Amino acid sequence: MKLDSMYQEVILDHYKHPHGRGLRDGDAEVHHVNPTCGDEITLRVKYDGETIADVSYDGQGCSISQASASVLNELLVGKELDQARRIQEAFLELMQSKGQLEPDDTMEELLEDAVAFAGVSKYPARVKCALLSWMAWKDATAQALSEGKTA
Amino acid sequence: MKLDSMYQEVILDHYKHPHGRGLRDGDAEVHHVNPTCGDEITLRVKYDGETIADVSYDGQGCSISQASASVLNELLVGKELDQARRIQEAFLELMQSKGQLEPDDTMEELLEDAVAFAGVSKYPARVKCALLSWMAWKDATAQALSEGKTA
Amino acid sequence: MTDARQGLTGLLDTEAIRKDFPLLDRTVHDGKKIVYLDSAATSQKPRQVLDALNEYYERHNANVHRGVYTIAEEATALYEGARDKVAAFINAPSRNEVIFTKNASESLNLVANMLGWADEPYRVDSDTEIVTTEMEHHSNIVPWQLLSQRTGAKLKWFGITDDGRLDLSDIDEVITEKTKIVTLTLVSNIMGTVNPVEKIIRRAQQVGALVCVDASQAAPHMVLDVQALQADFVAFTGHKMVGPTGIGVLWGRQELLEDLPPFLGGGEMIETVSMHSSTYAPAPHKFEAGTPPIAQAVGLGAAVDYLSAIGMENIHRHEEAITAYAVKRLLEVPDLRIIGPATAEDRGATISFTLGDIHPHDVGQVLDEQGIAVRVGHHCARPVCLRYGIPATTRASFYLYSTPAEVDALVDGLEHVRNFFG
Amino acid sequence: MTDARQGLTGLLDTEAIRKDFPLLDRTVHDGKKIVYLDSAATSQKPRQVLDALNEYYERHNANVHRGVYTIAEEATALYEGARDKVAAFINAPSRNEVIFTKNASESLNLVANMLGWADEPYRVDSDTEIVTTEMEHHSNIVPWQLLSQRTGAKLKWFGITDDGRLDLSDIDEVITEKTKIVTLTLVSNIMGTVNPVEKIIRRAQQVGALVCVDASQAAPHMVLDVQALQADFVAFTGHKMVGPTGIGVLWGRQELLEDLPPFLGGGEMIETVSMHSSTYAPAPHKFEAGTPPIAQAVGLGAAVDYLSAIGMENIHRHEEAITAYAVKRLLEVPDLRIIGPATAEDRGATISFTLGDIHPHDVGQVLDEQGIAVRVGHHCARPVCLRYGIPATTRASFYLYSTPAEVDALVDGLEHVRNFFG
Ligand SMILES: Cc1ncc(COP(=O)(O)O)c(C=O)c1O
Numbered sequence A, B: 001m002k003l004d005s006m007y008q009e010v011i012l013d014h015y016k017h018p019h020g021r022g023l024r025d026g027d028a029e030v031h032h033v034n035p036t037c038g039d040e041i042t043l044r045v046k047y048d049g050e051t052i053a054d055v056s057y058d059g060q061g062c063s064i065s066q067a068s069a070s071v072l073n074e075l076l077v078g079k080e081l082d083q084a085r086r087i088q089e090a091f092l093e094l095m096q097s098k099g100q101l102e103p104d105d106t107m108e109e110l111l112e113d114a115v116a117f118a119g120v121s122k123y124p125a126r127v128k129c130a131l132l133s134w135m136a137w138k139d140a141t142a143q144a145l146s147e148g149k150t151a
Numbered sequence C, D: 001m002t003d004a005r006q007g008l009t010g011l012l013d014t015e016a017i018r019k020d021f022p023l024l025d026r027t028v029h030d031g032k033k034i035v036y037l038d039s040a041a042t043s044q045k046p047r048q049v050l051d052a053l054n055e056y057y058e059r060h061n062a063n064v065h066r067g068v069y070t071i072a073e074e075a076t077a078l079y080e081g082a083r084d085k086v087a088a089f090i091n092a093p094s095r096n097e098v099i100f101t102k103n104a105s106e107s108l109n110l111v112a113n114m115l116g117w118a119d120e121p122y123r124v125d126s127d128t129e130i131v132t133t134e135m136e137h138h139s140n141i142v143p144w145q146l147l148s149q150r151t152g153a154k155l156k157w158f159g160i161t162d163d164g165r166l167d168l169s170d171i172d173e174v175i176t177e178k179t180k181i182v183t184l185t186l187v188s189n190i191m192g193t194v195n196p197v198e199k200i201i202r203r204a205q206q207v208g209a210l211v212c213v214d215a216s217q218a219a220p221h222m223v224l225d226v227q228a229l230q231a232d233f234v235a236f237t238g239h240k241m242v243g244p245t246g247i248g249v250l251w252g253r254q255e256l257l258e259d260l261p262p263f264l265g266g267g268e269m270i271e272t273v274s275m276h277s278s279t280y281a282p283a284p285h286k287f288e289a290g291t292p293p294i295a296q297a298v299g300l301g302a303a304v305d306y307l308s309a310i311g312m313e314n315i316h317r318h319e320e321a322i323t324a325y326a327v328k329r330l331l332e333v334p335d336l337r338i339i340g341p342a343t344a345e346d347r348g349a350t351i352s353f354t355l356g357d358i359h360p361h362d363v364g365q366v367l368d369e370q371g372i373a374v375r376v377g378h379h380c381a382r383p384v385c386l387r388y389g390i391p392a393t394t395r396a397s398f399y400l401y402s403t404p405a406e407v408d409a410l411v412d413g414l415e416h417v418r419n420f421f422g
């Protein structure tokens, strides 16, 4: 069934058992919404120099947006900013691929569980759900940096 | 040729040799335009008690609107207000008939030369041209009366 | 299921009707026949409307109002003929009270802007109040928020009760001597609630306020008689009533349309123009700047003919039957909660619900896989979602071509959704 | 005649092209094949555009942007795909700079209203000036008169020379430090004049004024490159460029669209709505309230494809040839006076004229009897008629499907008119 390509086991797992959910102390906080469907996320980033000490979040949304935030937390926390940016860019590329991109080894290594979202990229209405937390993270990071908390 | 039903000899005659054209002294003056085609008329009425002493006019427009003003002058000047109103109503009825009305004797007697406009009523875009001066006359008369110049 | 269906009376001959709608024959996802349950968002179009569009473009297309040549006269007659049809459809006292816009949103913005730029006694300014409700479509909220911000007028609103009705307990405090305009929807696009507008209109008339009724979800589904309604303005939109996209209607009382200032300026809406000043054509043209949506008006005329031929009472009766059946069957689904009236009384054929804590987005996706098209989200009525503390709903909405079998398909589909996320 | 025609080069294969346009096959007045010379009012539509409309309604019709189900995704992809096509057609730096409206008039009103409600530095108020020209269509005059009345800003304009060109001799007095916006047409809809907008844009840039270009009569006929043009806003309308009625475009520079306030409020243009306040979606959606003209945008996309396949340079070359031929032949008609440029240089395929003192209305009527469709009146550019002291003109306008034989038919028809009223 085609649906299974979107709702991969990994995604449903993250949805049902989200990582790092809840708001904790941070250097910057952003609130993003997806006006199409009303998904919302509040996200905070905490930096320790160039290292991502924490990404905490709260919000409401569908399985895809919730799972994506959970994967983000799992992937990015503990990473260096540079590496995190590479991951974010790879994820963006994957999501914008309209189901046309077969992740290669480098991408698989970068994205880990997040490659499971490849199937979502076939559903334009859901791509925004998957990207919501990632855009929020990018924005929060920019704010944290400009506020001089890091680097 | 179908055109001839609109451009009756009588109409072209009135167009080429208009009656009573030019502005003269009056009790009230109005300016009407047909926004569709830019036809304009300035028209004055002069009453002598209940009698129409003069209808003078100036303006620019197509053969139909010009001829119609000339016929109006010829028909109405010298008439009693009551009778003029009957003529105006008959002309309006004829013009709104979409070519469906065969003028009867009463109408022919009332309208004289103006029955020639029956053919115009088949052309919706031209009906307004034919009615321009008549609407202006009605309006000017209402103004003249309300200004207490007559009756 | 079939048992429950047997009691249904008042249904239309949907087998015949569905033949008129080419899209309803479509299949998705490897051959699944589409079950289209999103008519509140936009309706499907019958062959008759598409034929009218094609016939217009292929034989009569010309700009309107200004031509003396044959096809320009034909185009004008068709466009103005559509105005006659719409006027008759809503029982307008005069065809000149029917303004063509591009959609209901433009119609509502038109009212807001007319009042913002009006002279007394209509002028909305910082001493005055605007009243709306918490149940409105965004298109009947945002124009008034903008007007309020730009004039300083205060925006007030009626709240909603737990069972999806307008809370009119404070009607005398909400609508006061300061109120210039009360604007509300006849039928909620998210909950299906049919509102008691007469009561509100009576109160508005007491204080001398104008009333604008958003009939976007009413005109497609029930007899709309603007004289009986006694409102001052009524807005609706073509694409929800088997007409084309790109066409809306504002009906307004003649003397108001005469007194109120224009909104958009341009060709067609003028009497004379000089560089120094301009004068305006009488309504409705005063409010129709530029080349109007000609083909779309003609298409709406054909839509109105189509609906009238079936009969708005018959359509309404059909939808009542389908809605009663749908409410009953949906309430059989475990964990399903209807947002809005949970009975079939005073409600239109639109039902919003939540399903346990499965997000509507996920509900809609899994239903789509089975060919079932429902809408998910806040349906441009986010204040309603806020009111009930939910992020979104799943909404199924029915129309003259909907069948009890489609209700069954939805209920089966929801069972599948529950299993999938179970 | 045939001799004169032989020298013509650059013509398109109109025999093939005309097969695409069903209306051109129509006959009027007992079998006379229509000679359609009113494309400046509205163009005819090719089969390809009608097919796109039908295909949309029959297979993909759904409301856009909010659905997760298959046909809603298809409808969204088609609608947004049309935006991509239009963006490419005008070489827009970003698709987000293309706003769909209902017609050019709405586009121009949108600009006027954005500026009226804007914050500094864009705000038009009583200390500022608006500049337009005497050659504009009413749709580019009245919105600015309304803005001027409502804000107190002063409205100034460039006059016209005897031969139908903009009189720019006083450019430095007309456009000053007080000017906030200069708005003008690229091609006159009544005289066909192509205006030297670059010169005006350069002056506007000097004083920091924004420039709005009305490209309604340009987009259908020549390559329109908004980056090369360097204006801030460009407006045009679908129905004049082989697209459907009910669709227009406003292109605007991205940073302006970000900074400027919304105009119409409603569904689709919001980010979040609460009863207390709302935030808006990014452009272009911020300016597209309510259900957009979905099918019409799709149709415009097909129109742009159609024009591009033929090639805008080729279309332009064809029209240049036809226009040169028409100017030459018309000047052979006794008592005929061209209003506007009397040569084929820097002019579009639109020619206005008077014929002795025969009123244009009568000219048009007699031509119609022969199947020839021309427009008569002030063509929504009354200030031009006032300027030349004439009540109206007769206007013939050509497009990619026009032929030299149609020019000949016009000239013969005018001969007949002269005899009729002789
Ligand atoms: C130069 C010009 N500007 C604006 C318009 C207005 O276009 P629309 O009527 O489609 O709004 C037209 C055509 O009518 C035009 O020729």
Ligand SMILES: Cc1ncc(COP(=O)(O)O)c(C=O)c1O
Pocket (backbone or CB within 6 Å): C040, C041, C103, C104, C105, C106, C137, C139, C140, C185, C187, C188, C189, C214, C216, C217, C237, C238, C248, C380, D267, D289, D290, D291, D292
């Ligand atoms: C109640 C209500 N009002 C207004 C609208 C706006 O209609 P449109 O989007 O056609 O402008 C809608 C539908 O979207 C609606 O359901």
